[in-house]
Amino acid sequence: MNLDFETCYQAMLSRDRRFDGWFFTGVTTTGIYCRPVCRVRQPRRENCRFFAHSAAAEQAGFRPCLRCRPERAPGLAMTDMSARLAQSAAALIESGFLDEAPMAALAGRIGVSDRHLRRIFEAHFGVSIRRFVQTRRLLLAKRLLTETRLPMTELSLAAGFGSQRRFNALFRQGYGLTPSALRRTGGSDAGAPLCIELAYRPPLCWSALLAFLASRAIEGVESIEGECYARTVAIERRGQWHHGWVRVSHVPERHALSVTLPASLYPVVAGVLSRVRRLFDLDCSPELIDAHLGELAADRPGIRVPGAFDGFEMAVRAIAGQQIRVTQARRLLSRLVEQFGEPVAGAPAGLSVTFPQASRIAGLAPEALIAVGLLRQRAEAIIALACEIVAQRVSLAPLMHPAEVLPALRAIRGIGEWTVQYIAMRALAWPDAFPAGDAVLKKRLGLESARALEQYSHRWSPWRAYAAIRLWEGEDRPVTTPSHEEVTPS
Structure with a gap:
């Protein structure tokens, strides 16, 4: 990203929220870097340096501001298609991919060599993947230190560090103080649910998001009560599955969503937060999009494209919903999860089961899905897709390039173009997907x-x-x- 000094400086002076997350300001006289919305006294022009990413600021020797907290800035929504490989890698890193897999696995997931991935990543973000990962882990740990009472051992593992000793050393090296020195009183007790806020760029039409999700909610998996969305969660890390739930509510006065999750999801908190960001499209730039759509966006600004908590789940929803009403698709999917999902203990009322994983569906015969009401061709398509995902021939991770994914989907008998485009919209977060046959x-x-x-x-x-x-x-x-x-x- 090329940063124009004067544009960044004027945006910082005006504290314009539209630029929050687009750049960070390093102040040479203090050694601190801030978000453009920071309320501290604004620095002189000659003392400012601007960075496209927090990792670049930290590589240059700046420490994160304790007031505006750069780790809480909304993510950067990229529209440059030449950068999608680097963005896709960053999205996987943000979800915790490298906490349990080597760099070669990350490169293989997005379809390039290890060397090529390192080169394009550094060219795009200005920092190495190693530095990017370290910054992500340190900033998540900083959030958990200040917003929770997680024990240090659990906290270091949840943030992606292999050990508390390694965490302590890197934290002191990066921020000049020990984790215990930063921790403040308050927050949640050990074992209690965590509550963390995720920022977004306003406006956000929360009512439209909830209405869209409510009309498609699967019984037992999702629940919408009042202004709150909740769902069950199943995430794998280092060969172990972690089951639980997540509750999301709107905090409009702080331009944020409040995310609550139980102790069972402590080890995969990074993955949960990353999926919530995708589900509610928190990294988009609504004013840019609304201005481009013109009259179509004039009456209700800030409408987002609801994403996917899990790519395979979204694809199954799309296949099951082909050429039938939304209410019919909900009934089919509710029967499917009741039959093949995993039960979740201790979940709030209305939540009881997780959506079945691809590995579970891949081992079924078509007759098992036909028994819940699916047509044979759709049952066979769902099983075929599950097999492709298990074999890692297809990835429905966010920001995967459609040119690599969509032909593989089209090759599966029973998946039509409407379904392909719908999966691109919601699972791949492809902003230009469009189901022209709708x-x-x-x-x-x-x-x-x-x-x-x-x-x-x-x-x-x-x-x-x-x-x-x-x-x-x-x-x-x-x-x-x-x-x-x-x-x-x-």
């Missing part, structure tokens, strides 16, 4: 063919996924119907 979208825009809708949709590129969500969300409201000339190929 009957609701054609009806909303008064178009008769997928070809006409595909052509018309290019006015919203590269944010067509956001346009689709808005059109689905506003099904009961009129839109301007295009003229025949607008959609006829030249």
